[in-house]
Amino acid sequence: MSRNTKDKRTAAELPPELTQARRFGKTRTAQSRALLEDYVELISDLLATGGEARPTDVARRLGVSHATAIKTITRLKREGLATGLPYRGVFLTETGHALAERMRTRHRLVVNLLVALGVPTEIAEADAEGIEHHVSDATLKAFSQFLQISASTRASRKS
Amino acid sequence: MSRNTKDKRTAAELPPELTQARRFGKTRTAQSRALLEDYVELISDLLATGGEARPTDVARRLGVSHATAIKTITRLKREGLATGLPYRGVFLTETGHALAERMRTRHRLVVNLLVALGVPTEIAEADAEGIEHHVSDATLKAFSQFLQISASTRASRKS
DNA sequence: ACCAAATTGTAGACAAGGCTACATTACAAG
DNA sequence: CTTGTAATGTAGCCTTGTCTACAATTTGGT
Ligand SMILES: [Mn+2]
Ligand SMILES: [Mn+2]
Ligand SMILES: [Mn+2]
Ligand SMILES: [Mn+2]
Numbered sequence: 001m002s003r004n005t006k007d008k009r010t011a012a013e014l015p016p017e018l019t020q021a022r023r024f025g026k027t028r029t030a031q032s033r034a035l036l037e038d039y040v041e042l043i044s045d046l047l048a049t050g051g052e053a054r055p056t057d058v059a060r061r062l063g064v065s066h067a068t069a070i071k072t073i074t075r076l077k078r079e080g081l082a083t084g085l086p087y088r089g090v091f092l093t094e095t096g097h098a099l100a101e102r103m104r105t106r107h108r109l110v111v112n113l114l115v116a117l118g119v120p121t122e123i124a125e126a127d128a129e130g131i132e133h134h135v136s137d138a139t140l141k142a143f144s145q146f147l148q149i150s151a152s153t154r155a156s157r158k159s
Numbered sequence: 160m161s162r163n164t165k166d167k168r169t170a171a172e173l174p175p176e177l178t179q180a181r182r183f184g185k186t187r188t189a190q191s192r193a194l195l196e197d198y199v200e201l202i203s204d205l206l207a208t209g210g211e212a213r214p215t216d217v218a219r220r221l222g223v224s225h226a227t228a229i230k231t232i233t234r235l236k237r238e239g240l241a242t243g244l245p246y247r248g249v250f251l252t253e254t255g256h257a258l259a260e261r262m263r264t265r266h267r268l269v270v271n272l273l274v275a276l277g278v279p280t281e282i283a284e285a286d287a288e289g290i291e292h293h294v295s296d297a298t299l300k301a302f303s304q305f306l307q308i309s310a311s312t313r314a315s316r317k318s
Numbered sequence: 319a320c321c322a323a324a325t326t327g328t329a330g331a332c333a334a335g336g337c338t339a340c341a342t343t344a345c346a347a348g
Numbered sequence: 349c350t351t352g353t354a355a356t357g358t359a360g361c362c363t364t365g366t367c368t369a370c371a372a373t374t375t376g377g378t
Contacts, residue, residue, distance in 0.1 A: 019281075024197065027289040029337090031190065035365080038183065056325060064179030066364055070327065075364085087326060087373060107225030117301045127298050130186040134289025142276045187365090194335080215355060227336055229357065234334080246343060246356060 027134065034133035036105050038062070040074055040081055043090055044100030053090045106132045106140060113143045116150055186293065193292035196262050197221070198231055199240055202249055203259030212249045265291045265299060272302045275309055 007126040042061055073090055076082035081096035092100060105111035110132050114124035135143070187192035201220055218228035232249055235241035240255035251259060271292050273283035294302070 014317050017220050020220050023211050023285045023288045024220075025222045026285055027193075027197075030289050031193070032364080034186075034190070037187075054325075055327090061176050061179050061183075063184045064365085065367060066326075067328085067368080071366075113283060114301070117298075117305050119298045119301045123295055123297045126182045126185055127293055127295050129182045130189050130293025131290050134286055134293070136282055136286050138282045139273060139276075142273070142278045146276050191334080213355075214357090223335090224337060225356075226338080226358085231335075 012021060030134050034130075035072065036076060036079065036081060037099065037133055038129070039076055040092065040096050040100045041107065043076075043082065044097065044104070047092065055090065058090070080087040103132065106135060107146070109140060109143050110135060112147055116147060186198065189293050192232065193289075195235060195238065196258065196292055197288070199255050199259045200245055200262040200266065202235075202241065202251060203256065203263070206251065214249065217249070236250060262291065265294060268302050268306070269294060270298060271306055275306055 039058065039062075042058060043053040046057055046061075050057075055069050055073060056066050058073070059066040062069065073082060073084075076090075076096070077084070080093055082090050082092055083100060084090040107128055110128040111121075111124045114127060115121055119127070186246075198217065198221075201217060205216055205220075207244060209216075214228050214232060215225050217232070217291040218225040221228065232241060235249075235255070239252055240258060241249050241251055243249040244258040266287055270280075270283045274280055278286070305308070
């Protein structure tokens with residue numbers, strides 16, 4: 001029990017199969033969070049624009065049945081991301097709101113990057129809806145730096 | 160029945176909620192294909208390097224139990240992507256092989272793009288494992304063009 | 319105040335993807 | 349050729365995410 005109590009070794013020295021397994025595991029986790037993230041972002045959107053988020057609207061925007069939406073919203077509540085009383089619409093908790101903000105930023109950054117690389121807006125928007133859930137903070141930062149640089153390059157070329 | 164038999168109208172003129180619903184739907188589809196894509200790519204890998212793809216190896220590389228791997232492999236067979244007899248390892252059909260090649264290309268391109276944007280390799284590799292399944296052909300092309308351009312830019316700067 | 323329509327909720331089914339525990343088969347060492 | 353071990357397969361359970369069908373509630377128009 002003396003060595004490796006925590007095992008903080010990073011990829012390089014580990015068996016390659018373990019590294020790969022870890023990557024796949026991360027992807028599975030991201031997968032399972034993705035749906036919640038989309039719901040929260042969407043609810044936040046509805047709340048911001050219309051002042052309320054009704055399950056029906058959520059369902060229509062997501063393209064699922066209202067029963068499905070309600071069930072997932074129940075899960076949101078169970079996981080402490082949303083609140084709301086029966087027949088009274090959905091609201092976000094502090095955590096939910098924070099997550100929504102994070103997702104909104106991600107979403108926009110991913111779309112902007114794709115567009116900057118020449119992807120048509122509509123396609124960028126569609127791809128981003130999936131990609132956003134798999135972009136780590138490090139990658140997100142890289143995106144944002146690239147966007148800044150390419151913006152300033154464009155600016156300086158104008159002179 | 161005269162109008163809109165096929166409804167080929169593209170996003171612009173459609174109700175925005177429908178557009179959004181369509182995007183989410185695409186993402187859901189991609190999600191459900193993602194696992195098969197990873198399996199097929201991995202099997203192809205094992206086949207290429209070791210000559211055989213045993214369920215146990217697949218399981219270990221993916222970080223799931225062998226029972227899970229076997230079940231998913233059954234699904235691969237059911238969907239015409241893989242073959243193989245009991246106790247005899249897994250092989251890929253023509254379609255399976257083609258999909259594996261497509262995924263390998265995607266995977267590499269996504270990793271290369273991320274690295275080109277300054278993401279550390281290990282993180283790029285991890286993120287790509289999720290992103291690759293949500294990158295449309297149009298976006299993929301944009302990635303590859305960006306990589307070409309940035310490569311040639313680097314080359315010409317050397318002169 | 320009433321009623322019809324919209325919204326919300328509930329029930330029950332199904333497939334996918336994960337797990338553990340147990341059963342079977344193959345293989346290699348002796 | 350026996351036998352122990354590794355690999356493979358099977359069974360049964362759980363959760364998530366989807367649906368349809370039906371029930372209950374709320375709400376807006378008269
Ligand atoms: Mn999304
Ligand atoms: Mn989004
Ligand atoms: Mn992958
Ligand atoms: Mn991959």
